[in-house]
Every structure is written in C-alpha cells, then in structure tokens.
Amino acid sequence: MPLHKTNVEKGGAKRFQHIDTSSLAFETGFASFALEEFPKYQLRAEPMPSAVAEGIITQELELDGNPALNLASFVTTRFDETTHKLCDRMLPVNWIDFDEYPQTVEIHNRCVNIIANLFHAPLEEGQQAVGTSTVGSSEAIMLAVLAMKWRWRAARKAAGKDYARPNMVMGSEVQVCWEKATAYFDVEPRYVPLHDDVYVMNPEKAIELCDENTIGICGILGTTYTGQFEDIATLDALVTQMNEQKGFDIGIHVDAASGGFIAPFCYPNLRWDFRLKNVRSINVSGHKYGLAPCGIGWLIFRSAAYLPEELVFHVNYLGADQASFTLNFSRGSAQIVASYYLLLRLGRRGYQNLMHTLKELASYFATRITEDGRFRLLSDNESLPLVAFAIPDDQRTKLGFDEFAIAGELRKRGWIVPAYTLAPNLQHQKLLRVVVRVGFTRDRADMLVQDIRAAYDHLVAMAGLLNLFGQGLAVDDTASTKKPESEHTATALGKMLHGNKSLQEHAEELRRTHDLPGARHLIHMQNWGTIHAKEGTKDAEPRRSPVDRHQRHKKRSGAVC
Template identity: 25%
Template sequence: MDEHGVVEKEVLEFLRHVKQKEAPFNRVFSSMCTRPHPLAVRVHQKFIETNLGDTHLFPGTKDLEDRVIAILASLLGTQNAFGYITTGGTESNVQALRVARDLNSKKNPNVIVPASAHFSFEKAARILGLEIKKASLDKFYRVDITSVENLIDENTIALVGIAGTTEYGQIDPIEQLSEIALSEDLFLHVDAAFGGLVIPFLEGDYKFDFKLDGVSSITVDPHKMGASTIPSGGLLFRCREHMDLLEISAYQEEKQHSLTGTRSGASIAATYAVLKHLGSRGYKRIVDRCMELTKIAEKKAISLDINPVIEPVINILALQIQNLDEVVSKLEKRNWYVSKTIKPKALRLIMMPHITEEILGEFLDDLEEVISYVR
C-alpha cells in the first residue's frame, strides 16, 4: 500500500487504461450477461451504500427486495412465492440443494441432474456432501426422462431440470419431471437462471414454472436477460417452510436466509427499477428482437452449409462447424468474442440485447470469410 496515497487523477488514469483491456460488449457473442439498462445503472449508483446484510438500517431496500420477488413470482406462475435476491445462479442453486438436503434425513443423499446441468451443481454437491447423478440427454439435448427414472433410488432427495441450458438453450421436459417429483415425493429444482426471463415471453407454451405442482424452487437471474446490474440473481420457493430452512439468527435478533452476510442493496434497487420500467411488454420486445437476430444468424449459417446442433429454442445458437478451433482462433483475431460447446463441439453464439442487427451483420460477414478461408 502506498504510504501517502496517489492523487485521484493518477488513479483514474490507471483505471482508464485497465478498462480499455476489457471486451467491448458490441463484440461479445459469448456472454449470458449484457450491458445493464441505463436506468438500472443510475439506480444502482443511488443505492450504492445499501447492505441487506443489515435490514434494520435499510428497511426501504428490503421492501424493494420483497417487491422484486413478488414480480418474479408472478412471472413464474404464482402470486405467492418466497425467496431472496442472490449473487447469481450459483448461489441460488447451492441454496436450493441445501434446502432439499435439509428436508431429508438420508445418510447418503443423491440428486439427479441432467448431463447438461451447470457446473454450479458440482460445487453444491461438494459443499453439501451430496452425490450427483447425471441423467443422459435425448437427441435434442433435453434430459431423458427414462434415464432420470432409472437413476432414482432410496437415497434420491431431489431432481433438477434446466430451463435454458448453458450450451444450447434447451428446455428440459419439466412437466414430466414435475410428475415424477410428485409421485416419488422428491424436491424439484428448476434452474432457469438464463431462461427465466426469456421463456415467459416466447410464442410457445413451455411449462417450466410454479404452474406445475411438482416444482419446488426456481433460479432466475435478472442480471442476465433482465438487464439489471451484477450481482442480481434470484431464488424462489413455492413454500415458506422451504425458505425457512435457510434461516439463521444473526446479530441483534435479526434473521437471515442468504448464503452471504453482506448483500448489495444497489443491485436489488436496480432490478426493481428495470423490472418496473420495462414491464412485460418491454421484455417481450427485447426477447422478440433477440430471437429475430437468432433466426437471422441461423438462416445465414444454413446458407453456408452450416447446420445448427438443434433448432434454437431461445436466443442461443450452436453451429456445427468443421475445423472449429481454427475458425474460433481467426474470429478472435478479428476481435470477436465467441465460445465453443463441448459435446458436440460447436460454435456457440448468444444473441443478447447488446447485439444489434448491424453488429450481427458484421460478424456474419467475418464468419463467412473465415469459413471460406479455412475450407
């Protein structure tokens, strides 16, 4: 640490250089997060000092959190859910499995997840002392229901379904998982970290939320397609009794349900602001536009004899490209940020709100040139 400190101008100049190293969002097709809505940024700054680790000091911000949970609950099929705003999908998934574990007294509990599940479930298993059983996928990269049924045993405590998988954006057959959960008396957690603020605004009727009686909890991240600031995840429970299993007495008789102690109230206020400002019609416009760009990219790919791994369900497109590593390397040299899926190997593109039709056109032109060169 500098003994006498550094003048503000010098610090800001250094930080300006650091910021220039970051990827500009208008070149990013690999991230499930986006540039926050300007209103969210302004509100975040106004509430920057708030800490929901101490609701006694910040009751107004706590009220905003309750309002956010109510808005998310209504979007996810119920008027009466319980939850809190987390740091993101990983914390939400850990906490959901923590509840599932604490509901049971089984000595060697296991949880059945799709092979497509986010790596956060592996983290949760290590922390909580759970065994993870991975169910295979069908030809459309959804969890195979027969595989799930075959994996259930006397030590199974929970099932997990994904609504918007990380690699392909696929939606598992949550309705069938719900039926299994009810018949086997199992906790069912739905990871809709990405899809939770996409699927409700799609044209198709996808059943994945609390409208299904077997769904116990849902993860949804406003800092992804919700266009809020980071960190802003969400964890919702159907039953207060489940939420109460997370309760711990903090100082001064205050009770907490969160995994962390200190919690940003700023991102909660930002989330409230953007949810209220955009409303369902605003989010529908955003999702429609992202889906339109996804279709444009898919059509262009097919014209280049490149097939998608699956027909896009949400705004994620995975393309089966020969010499993929070389293609990605050349795209990166042109300052495009893309990602690869593992099985099968494919070029993964996410059409987030920061992508415009003009930017997509530039990218597709470069992709065509690169593929022509590689071939």
C-alpha cells in the same frame, strides 16, 4: 489528445469519456509518474493523484475485450442512464442492514413477489411469496440444494432411516455450479448421459436413477450448451407417478437461470413452473435476460414448507430482528434497486417486446450462418435466443481446422465467440455459440456472419498452403515470414492444388472453386517471395535473398528505396 478513458460525472450519470490531458495538473502528474515502476502485488509507499491512478488502471482495462462484442456471455452489458444513476445512489447501502434501510428491504420483497407471480406461485390473496435475492444463480442453486437436502434429511430422521447418502439427479449438461453445490454439500450427483442429437436430459432416464435417497431432480430451462429447454412437464408427470407407486417424496428444482425471463414472455403456455405439482423451487438470474447489472439472482420457493426453518438465521445486532437465508451477509443494494426499476419500467409488455425481438434476431442469425452449408445448427428456435452451430460432420474430415481455430480468428477482429465441446458422452462434438442479448442488431449479425466466413476462408487457405509446402512448394524461414498459426494438416484444398501447374494456374483454380481468399493468399505469398516452387517444377526460379525481395516489394509498391 486524450490518453485514457475514464468514468466521469456528468449530469448525475456515469459516461464513458476521455481524461482531459490538456490540463496542466494532469500533464504535471503524468510527467512525474510516467517513468515510475509501480509495485503490482504490494502496497505502494506513497499516494498519487487520483487522475494518474485512474489513468494507470484505465490503460490496463483497455486490454480487456469489448463487452458489446462478448457473445459468449448471457450477462447483460448494456444499461440506460437511469440504471447507472440508481446504482450510483445505492453504492453506500448495505442491503443486509434491514433496520437502517427498510425501504430497500421493501423493494427487495416486491421483486420476490413479482417474480413469484410471474412463475405462477400458488399464493393466496395477500400472501407473501417465499424467496430471496442472491449473488447470481450459483448462490441460488446452492441454497436450493441445501433446502432439498435438509428437508430430505429431516424426513429420514423422523422415519428412523439412514440419511448418510443423499443424491441428486440431473442431466450431464448442467452448469458447473451444480457440480460445485453437490461437492460442497456432500450430495452424490447422478448424471443422465446425453446421446447423439439429443442435447438435453431424457426424463425417463432421470426417473431410472432415483431412489429413496434422492433429494430432488434438476430440470433446466435453457441449457448452457445449446440453450434448449428440458421437458419439465413430462418430468413432472413421471415424478408424480413414481412418488405414488414407490412412496417417495421427490420434488423438482428448475434451473431457469437463463430461461426464467424468456419463457413467460415468449412461451406463456409452456408449463415448466409452479403450475406443475412437483416444482418446489426455481432460480433465475436477474443479470441475464432480467436485464439487471451483473451480480443478482433470485431463488423462489413454492411455499414456506419447502424452506426448512433451520436454514433461516435470525440476528438483531443491527437494530432489529432480521431473518437471513443467504450464503453471503453484507452485500450491495444496487442490483436489487436496478432490478425493481426494470420490472417497474418495462412491465410485461416491455419484456415481451424485447424478448420476442431477441428471438427473431437469433432466428435471423441462424438462417444466415447456415445458408451456405458451411455450418449446421445444434440449437433450435423454441428456446433461448442463442445460436449453437458446428461444422457439418461430412465436411469436418476434409478441412484442416475446427471450431476452435475459427474462434481464435474471430478474436483478432474483437469478437468473443466461444468454441467448446458438448457435455460428457458427446464431447466429440465441437461447436460455436452466439448468445443474442440486448444490444445485438441485424446489422451486427450481418457483420458477424461476414467475419465468420472470412475467418473460415482464411483458415481454408492456410490449411491448403500447409499442404502445398509438402507437395512441392517451400517457404523461406526468414524473420519477416510468419509461419501459419494453424498446425492442422490440409485436405480438400491441398488435394486440389497438387499437380504440374504453375502458381498462377493454381490461383486461377482457387478463384473458380474457393472464391478469392485462397487465391489472394497464394499470390500474395508468391509476390513477397515467401513461397516458391522447388527446383525442377514449373515455377522454379533462382532464390533471391531477403534484401532482393525487399527491394522488389518496394518497387512494386512505389516506395522509395
């Protein structure tokens, strides 16, 4: 039988298979190293066979979550064989060696131009777009902040004005990389607070925070919290009016990390990009809905006028003059080539079909998860293909658990569904979020709904039992009895179960009012002898020892004593 999983070469592509443990070489190597304690934080003195080293690493990686069930991440986790082949081929290629790998540089520049045209950059015939690839959107955002700050500072210097206190305006729902960028580059962040039932930045409030030291305003095309698009068209109109009235030169950067590959295909008439006068730069993550492997982002400028020359560095020690505008230098080329392959293979129609399918799947899941009233939607169907949902406020006080408890229960089934709170000002609102990506299907949506409801029912039952323990029932504190994991107090179920009723009558009432899960838990615990009525109540009976209960269970189950 195989012991470990590993990546092995087959037909030029990586396939996920088992190590062949039937070979004498592996068995000999495994036997030699199976009992050895390996240093984890120091270099081992002697080498070992590659298959054994691979097996050791693989058995650790098997403890990780399943990427296909990770519904927290926007990052693509499913690729075809050609993507794997191209990435394997590009492993030795350092993208920054322009003179050695000129065609890779050409492929990179094609990607920049394709994306710039997708975002309606105002390019003349034959004109090259201005932009670069980055290690995800975080680096792209940091470069954009630097460009805005340098350009603002140069204008202030030329006018003989103070340039010591730059600020940037953004909604409080921005991703954490914006907090990093403003902290790293000494820019004051000015956050527009959110309000109940409004989970994106208010454009009018953003304008109120601007002054002569504002280097730019961030507009988000798809927030991390609820996936909603900010109203960038309205923001652009207000910025134009403000600049004309006050003599400012404030522009907009659009954080389209998630929405940049959604809006052009699902909402082609939505004006959010370079069609708007004041949009000067846009970032997008190629490894999200661009469908490329993890570690690729893109930063596109409206024109060279918005990228200060001082931020572009030229080196020639690799054989030719090279212009570099990145925080990193050496970097792999696999994600760049994979991005070009996907842009080439899918084309506009391919991306359009995929993104519309994801949007329909998100709509289907949103309908299913809210159809029985246990949850309410916080997201909408006119933005990213994700579903943010929460326990309704009028039910929250009646339950003995929250969204975090549901997320914990789902992890037991392998699902990674994040629970979190909204941005500052709305941190009282807890929610769950499911990101719909390639690989998500209607069948998987149904399975997830089923498991969420099962987790909900289980928590309802556990919360009710916790309340029962204080209402006249006791639990045996034996080694075989696990106490409920939830520490929340019960409300609705507990109130229903008090009174002078037998446990069987409690169970029957549970079946009528709370479906079957609560009844199953109650009867199961009664049969095992871990729950019983206190003396003097209708169900009271002599307490048996753990051994007695063990014998009773064996008899019921048919086991031999």
